[in-house]
Amino acid sequence: MDFGELINTIVRKFPNHELYALSSQFRRAADSIALNIAKGYLGSDAQFVKHLNHAIYSANECVSCSTKARKRNYINFEEDEENRRLLSELTKMMSSLRKRIKERNTNP
Template sequence: MNSYKELKVWQSAIELAVICYETTGEFPKDELYGLTSQMRRAAVSIAANIAEGHGRESTGSFVQFLRVSQGSLKEFETHLVIAHRVGILPAEQFQKLIRHSDEIGKMIRALIRRLQEKS
């Protein structure tokens, strides 16, 4: 694989970040520096760490950055739960984002396993 842009997990993480921006754009303005900012940063970090790790050209570094990406994903999921529980994220959007997040988590774990088997 020549480019991180070819990775389905990266493409899916980009899609999640875009959906996150659209969703948080509907949040109350008083959340701009709270959950809105935190969710956007975590969502963007998922794809960014996949790209950065791929660019390191070392399997060990790539795995390390994939694990950081996993951490950002879990952070994002935590923000989703909070946003839903405080009533600013409707159940339908919450379920959509959680499902998408779960799929990305599975892809990251599978990629880590595949990379570790090769090394």
């Protein structure tokens, strides 16, 4: 949730011509991380794993968005590195949770 809010703040600095382009894509991908986790949580383990995968894909998309933002000089190197650090941490947590769920199903 916090990462999505951070990105929402960051993209406010982007130029207006990015409103329906990179800034929109970045916000949607960042929000998709938390939304996919929430969406999958109440389903079966298989559904949860599927939604965790989607959340991880969204995190990877955010890495690309952050890089594009840096290359277009909308954010600086330090902001890009912080985004990558946070995304790496989130991805590790989601991967670990996914692994635990899968292990639980193979070792009842």
